[in-house]
Amino acid sequence: MGKNYGFMTVVAGLCALAVIAVAAVMRYPNTSDVTAVITAAGTVIGTVVGAFFGVNAASAGRVKAEESRDQATAALVKVAGEADKGSDVAKAAMEGVN
16 A cells, blocks of 8 residues: 555444444444444444554565565575576576575
């Protein structure tokens, strides 16, 4: 992702939970009913927000792994290019690239 939406995701989740809590307090006179509604909503919102952060972290890890792979491939190509063509070093580097 180009931008970090983590803070906005958390704020949106808390705002949604606050709206649900106010609506539940106004709708249900019994405390146990209000607690049940808020707990159910909090579980769903928490799961969605947690999934967002999980996907975001996995995506960042994938990008880092791809960058490391590209750097290693570039280093192997450089070694292969600087070594003598018939040498074992050049052959091993070319096998590593392919």
